[in-house]
Amino acid sequence: MTLLFFLAAGWIFLAGVYGMVTSRNIIRTVGCLAVAQSSTYVLLLAVGFRRGGTSPYFTDTSTRTPVVDPVVQALALTDVVVGATVTALLLALALQLRKRHGTVDPDALTGLRG
Amino acid sequence: MSTADLLPLAIAIPLIGAAFSALVGSRLPRVATDLLVTVWAAAGVADLVVLWLRTGDGRAVSWLGGWRLRHGESVGIVLVNDRIGIGLALLTAVLVLAVIAYSWRYFDEPPAEHAGTFPALILLFDAGMCGFALTGDLFNAFVFFELMGAVAYALTGFRIEDPRPLQGALTFGVINSLAAYGSLLGIGLLYARTGELGFAQISQKLTGHRADALLLTAFVLVLTGPLVKGAVAPFHFWLPDAHAVAPTPVCMLLSGVMVELGVYGAARIYWIVFSGPHGIPQHVFHDTFVAAGVLTALVGAVMCWKQRNLKRMLAFSTVSHVGMFLVGLALLTPEATAGTALYVAGHAGAKAALFGVTGALLDRFGSVDEHSLYGRGRELPVGGVLFVLGGLALAGLPPFGTALGKAVAEHAAQSHSPWLLAVFVLASAATGAAVLRAALRVFAGAGRRPLDRHEVPETTGGGEEPEIRGPSRRVPLPMLAVPALLLAGSLAVGLLPAVSTQLAQAARLFTDRVGYVAAVYGHSHAAGMPPAADWTAEGIALGLTSVALAVAFACAALWAAPRGGGAHRVVAPLRRLHSGHMGDYVGWLIVGVAVLLVAVRAQL
Amino acid sequence: MSRRLRLALFWAAAVVFAVAFTAACTGLPDFGTLSHPYGSRAIAAAFHQRTANTISSVNFDQRAFDTLGEESILFAAVLGGLVLLRRARDERLAGVRRGRVLPSTRMFGSLLLPITLVTGVYIVAHGQLSPGGGFQGGVILATGLHLAYIAADYGVLKAIRPLAVLDAADAVGAGAFAVLGLVGLAVGAAYLQNVLPLGTFGQLSSGGLVPVINAAVGVEVGSGVVVLLAGFLDQAVEIVSPTGKDNGAGR
Amino acid sequence: MNGSYATSEYLIAVCVLLVTVTATVAALTPEPVRQALVLAMLGTALTLLFTVLQAPDVALSQLGVGAAVTPLLIMLTVRRVRRSSTQQRDRERQR
Structure with a gap:
């Protein structure tokens, strides 16, 4: 059953890719990219989970209760920031593209071919 | 200051410079900002030169934050590199300096209160590429991969008045980011298995497991990011769309070094992380990626030949060359690697110079269309000479660095699979020929006036807006001086024996x-004998063959009677695949991943 | 490529991907495994550095270089946003009509406003000892601020938001992080080495360089997010394109 | 002890399910405004998941970024696009 936690990451990634492949709206494409990215958070944190572990904060140095892996959390944190900033940049591009091209439909963006 | 400290400084210097430039850019006159940024970029170059000299024939290792190994384990990030990675970082820094000099009249566009923004972005780009070249940690590589990506998307879309750059940048961003997230999934899988993030540490831990599905999937996923950045077919579709529309100085960096970093990353990660015992066997990597490289080289060459938009032509020529670089690295021998390194250095100078001259054309005539520029370049004779030289360098004219690198790589390929020679010669000849054809048309008005045919979709390159606007219509001096210097650099790579031996x-x-x-673990290890990387009669002959072929192709295109028929039926569908459609490209990305998974699995 | 062909290709590739990923997951250690070698080392190192929040220790000390790269990406995105969302040559500013807010936006804003503001203040106040830190606090406060103005009035926001100062603060925050790394080199240690006095475990001043970098990140994130959002808001509310431009191939 | 592990694992399973479903819906939503709302839900679901996975730090970031900033940016982008379309329609009506 616990295998499903990891498989969920793969499913979410594919769902995001599916959305991007079928998208008729560039803003939606960017949104689907954000969905695909959330798969990485799920995988990282699932990998770092420790049965019976608590969150990795300590109030004093004597108690050493088992805690979950702090490294993947730091990685996921970085990942969240990276994802948000890239999404913002891509949305800025999409916004300007809509203004200049008058469309958000990838089928109608024919400026670069061949 | 120790050698190790120079490694993080190569990244810290441009980062601090970027913050400084953004901070004071709006408060200083333009000249002062430019001067300041030039000094920062030069400091970055100086740091890397010293690092190159001090590293010698060894490796520089720096444990960031002082988190050295204790009992063979560390919690920190390690920067570790030999002269291949340091050389790439140095190449980046030198190109950044050249670009800053080239673009001294560019980018007056953003509102005055943000005057330092463009140089700040260039310096951030510098830091991102240096970080990716120097790091020895997988997650850190992902972070710097994303840094150079994010900066590149913004720079590509710089000209917001024109929809094409915006479309190119958006495609670039979506495809590269998706690939990076794929890589991160792979990193997650590797972390779960090994509990490590450093290249060397993962590699050590992996030796204790057999090669199973996890290793295979992680291998393909981790390599997806670098391969997409490296524009390896079928991951290459974004590249021409982005490079054809980015501002010229940015193109110089994208084509000159960023794409090559992708191929470098893939090879480095394979060598260190996956090539150990119980890893992905060498013959698997060799066969898979020689094939991918050949496909890339040929697709790039054909598409390059068919272009009339000069920037798009140069972009496809980069695709073709990157394919050859991948072949060189996938041969997995020191000799082929040395040849590829020389080839990359020589190519960077030549390609950046060609983009530079194209920028001068764009500035002067507001077009990069080979057809509509017919004969108009006559008033720019210096540009014409540089463009022809650049084309010859791409084709591999001795003694350019491209010719030396190609000859060494060809020599290594020959002993393995002789048919690879034909690929190298044909691909370099075709890309050189396309540039020569364009040069003769544009700068000499040679051949018939080209006719516009509209049978296949194409991107013309007409109706571009000049990138800089000012009362003076003379081409600014740096826009021709910098390309000349870059070509001289490409020549120096071929002529200075020290470069090739090192x-x-x-x-x-x-x-x-x-x-x-x-x-990384602080042990000593004796290295083997270095390969020979020198001019040989055979190499010179092969180089001259490519050049002769390129000249013949170009002349045939200009003066021979046009023929339709067979070739067209093959090429038109290929051109139609380059649809500019984001959904298509995402589809190709996932198809490429699937093909790699199947191909590698089949050989295990 | 036609839509059908594209979908067919996707499904074929997706099946391969799904099979490979599933097979890979069977090779993973069980969910909730007790063996986390890097994690255990990181916890020991955090104790050694007297940093109660292990994640802060990893982010701002042990793997601070990652965070340096990450903050540079944010900095790049803010600069990129300034460039991409600038007013083009042919655009002008429109007078902002008061209270012209989409009802859905207003509802969205007012719903999230109290939650985000309270959370933001809480996180900033608790600093680096417990969950949270410069990034989280910065983002949540910056957003909360904006949600308030979206739900109310854009003119008020423009009057209050000191964009020039925030621009500078963003650059200072980003630069400060890279400069703080030099402190280690200056005293003969490594780049980004935590060479400040470590203090007492669990105290606000503990952790040496960690709270300092944390503060720099907080400044950068807080101001950067406001600047970035300002770019989008200006586009959404104020900047008007010339007649005809928006027509294009519109559908 | 085993009982409490099992409980927490059921909780995790529920959250993973919630995340998977909202992510799938978000990917399948064709219309950006609605997608922004679903993305906000996805952000919230991820926040919950991170909380039960004992990662409050990440949960807080996700709450700020995934549930607020990203959907907000999408809304603003859509709003700009809509405004363009409205202008366009106005112009067409004038003609």
């Missing part, structure tokens, strides 16, 4: 996994 020694280290791991 890169040959570095190539021996690059292909030595055990030595790399030993360096």
Whole structure:
């Protein structure tokens, strides 16, 4: 059953890719990219989970209760920031593209071919 | 200051420079900002030159934050590199300096209160590329991969008045980011198995497991990011769309070094992380990626030949060359690696110079369309000479660095699979020929006036807006001086024996996994003999053959009677695949991943 | 490529991907495994550095270089946003009509406003000892601020938001992080080495360089997010394109 | 002890399910405004998941970024696009 936690990451990634492949709206494409990215958070944190572990904060140095892996959390944190900033940049591009091209439909963006 | 400290400084210097430039850019006159940024970029170059000299034939290792190994384990990030990675970082820094000099009249566009923004972005780009070249940690590589990506998307879309750059940048961003997230999934899988993030540390832990589905999937996923950045077919679709529309100085960086970093990353990660015992066997990597490289080289060459938009032509020529670089690295021998390193250095100078001259054309005539520029370049004779030289360098004219690198790589390929020679010669000849054809048409008005045919979709390159606007219509001096210097650099790579011997020694280290791991763990390890990387009569003959072929192709295109028929039926569908459609490209990305998974699995 | 062909290709590739990923997951250690070698080392190192929040220790000390790269990406995105969302040559500013807010936006804003503001203040106040830190606090406060103005009035926001100062603060925050790394080199240690006095475990001043970098990140994130959002808001509310431009191939 | 592990694992399973479903819906939503709302839900679901996975730090970031900033940016982008379309329609009506 616990295998499903990891498989969920793969499913979410594919769902995001599916959305991007079928998208008729560039803003939606960017949104689907954000969905695909959330798969990485799920995988990282699932990998770092420790049965019976608590969150990795300590109030004093004597108690050493088992805690979950702090490294993947730091990685996921970085990942969240990276994802948000890239999404913002891509949305800025999409916004300007809509203004200049008058469309958000990838089928109608024919400026670069061949 | 120790050698190790120079490694993080190569990244910290441009980062601090970027913050400084953004901070004071709006408060200083333009000249002062430019001067300041030039000084920062030069400091970055100086740091890397010293690092190059001090590293010698060894490796520089720096444990960031002082988190050295204790009992063979560390919690920190390690920067570790030989002269291949340091050389790439140095190449980046030099190109950044050239670009800053080239673009001294560019980018007056953003509102005055943000005057320092463009140089700040260039310096951030510098830091991102240096970080990716120097790091020895998988997650850190992902972070710098994303840094150079994010900056590149913004720079590509710089001209917001024109929809094409915006579309190119958006495609670039979506495809590259998706690939990076794929890589991160792979990193997650590797972390779960090994509990490590450093290249060397993962490599050590992986030796304790057999090669199973997890290793295979992680291998393909981790490599997806670098391969997409490296524009390896079928991951290459974004590249022409982005490079054809980015501002010229940015193109110089994208084509000159960023794409090559992708291929470098893929080879480095394979060598250190996956090539150990119980890893992905060498013959698997060799067969898979030689095939991918050949496909890339041929697709790039054909598409390059069919372009009339000069920037798009140069972009496809980069695709073709990157394919050859991948072949060189996938041969997995020190000699082929040395050849590829030389080839990359020579190519960077030539390609950046060609983009530079194209920028001068764009500035002067507001077009990069080979057809509509017919004969108009006559008033720019210096540009014409530089463009022809650049084309000859791409084709591999001795003694350019491209010719030397190609000859060494060809020599290495020959002993393995002789048919690869034909690929190298044909691909370099075709890309050189396309540039020569365009040069003769544009700068000499040679051949018939080209006719516009509209049978296949194409991107013309007419109706571009000049990138800089000012009362003076003379081409600014740096826009021709910098390309000339870059070509001279490409020539120097071929002529200075020190460069080739030092890169040959570095190539021996690059292909030595055990030595790399030993360096990280602080053990000593004797390296083998460096390969020969020198001019040979055979290499010169092969170079001249490519050039002769290129000239013949170009002349045939200009003066021979046009023929329709067979070739067209093959090429038109290929051109139609380059649809500019984001959904298509995402589809190709996932298809490429699937093909790699199947191909590698089939060979295990 | 036609839509059908594209979908067919996707499904074929997706099946391969799904099979490979599933097979890979069977090779993973069980969910909730007790063996986390890097994690255990990181916890020991955090104790050694007297940093109660292990994640802060990893982010701002042990793997601070990652965070340096990450903050540079944010900095790049803010600069990129300034460039991409600038007013083009042919655009002008429109007078902002008061209270012209989409009802859905207003509802969205007012719903999230109290939650985000309270959370933001809480996180900033608790600093680096417990969950949270410069990034989280910065983002949540910056957003909360904006949600308030979206739900109310854009003119008020423009009057209050000191964009020039925030621009500078963003650059200072980003630069400060890279400069703080030099402190280690200056005293003969490594780049980004935590060479400040470590203090007492669990105290606000503990952790040496960690709270300092944390503060720099907080400044950068807080101001950067406001600047970035300002770019989008200006586009959404104020900047008007010339007649005809928006027509294009519109559908 | 085993009982409490099992409980927490059921909780995790529920959250993973919630995340998977909202992510799938978000990917399948064709219309950006609605997608922004679903993305906000996805952000919230991820926040919950991170909380039960004992990662409050990440949960807080996700709450700020995934549930607020990203959907907000999408809304603003859509709003700009809509405004363009409205202008366009106005112009067409004038003609």
